[in-house]
Structures are given as C-alpha cells and as structure tokens.
Amino acid sequence: MTDAILGGGETSAADAALLTRISAHRLLPVVVLEDAADAAGLGAALVAGGLPVAEVTFRTAAAADSVRAMVDAGLTEPDGPNLLVGAGTVVTPEQVDTAVAAGARFVVSPGLSRAVVERCQEHGVLVLPGTATATEVQAALTMGLRTVKFFPAESSGGVAAIKALTGPFPQMRFVPTGGIKESNVADYLAVPAVLAAGGSWMVPGSAVAAGDFAQVERLTAGAVALVAGS
C-alpha cells in the first residue's frame, strides 16, 4: 500500500509539530466546562501542574467560549504558558467551524465521521477521530490519517485491542481515551503505538464547578509525575 492509494500520509508540518507536543506530554486532559468563567482558571491550573494541554469538550454550551477565554487570557501564548487548546466531542462540521473560530488548535471526535475529518482538513486543523474497530481504523487510514483516538478504550478491549490493531495497521498511532486512570495509564503508555492517553481524572467536574483549581493543579501534577518516563 502506498500513501497515494491511501489518500496521502498524515499531515502537514504543523500537524506533526502538534502531535509531537501531545506526545511529549503523554496525557491529554479531557475537560468539561459548564461555565466559561472557569476556563482561564482551569487552564492556568493545568499549566501550573505541568500539563499545558487541554481538550475542551463541546458537550456543553460553554465550550467555544471556554476555548476563547483560554486564548484571551494569554494562556496559549508560545512565549508564555504555551497551553495547547483543542476541542473534544466534535461531531458535526459546523462544530469544527465553531471550534476553529474560537481558537482550537486540534479537534477530537468520539467517532469517525468523514464530514468532520474533511472539514478539519479544509481548515488545516489536526483531527483525532475516534475509532474502536479495525473497520474504523482502516477507514481513517483511507482518509489520510495516521493518528486516531481509540474510544471508548477500556470497554473496547483496552491495551490488548490496541496491540492487536497494530498488527494490520503498523503505521497507525493511537490516543486511547475512556476509562483510563492512574491505575491503568502506564499500561497504555507502554504500548509503542500509543502517542498519548486521554483522561479526565485530573480535572474532576466537582473541582471545576467549585472553582477548586488548587485541586486540579495537585491532581495534574500527580498525573505528570505518574507518567514521567513512561
């Protein structure tokens, strides 16, 4: 198989650079914000905890404003906190437009949608669509992708499933998400095909709602320490 047959290899240099950053952090915090007023504090807590990356899920009405608030607070400044902000739970092309306009640098989907992938490609924004089966991974490959989310990771076979998928798809890299926590994250990160692991345990909704960013920072620092070297 060649890249020509498969619709082109991944990625622009910009996408490759973002993947390198995500890979270096090893973790992709999945953030749910009900109120954009909490976004800057939450982003700052992630930065202070040593994990300057956030996937802001478009499950809430506050998502786009939350992304914008992080940008407006200066958190994404390359010479400053250098927080890498993306959008999660993006399921329609219109949401891609909204997320990109708000300042999202990457887009994550729970599933694989050609319409979403193509809209991201039109914007030139990195997309990590969800896959859970060989059929979906193969479809992503034909869309020119080489890195996908593996979701929902634990209930889709976990580490064993990812290892099995790397047999027929040695060129694919995975960002497993869903059911990953402190107790199993190292098992995922030990798989060479795993670029980073997504999770929400360092950003509990209760702490965010209470404005307890010190707790978020503590949990984030703990997560960073846990995966150091893995």
Ligand SMILES: O=C(O)C(=O)C[C@H](O)[C@H](O)COP(=O)(O)O
């Ligand atoms: O909605 C999406 O697009 C998602 O990305 C779902 C999240 O990946 C999971 O909700 C995170 O899973 P937990 O770490 O188990 O909380």
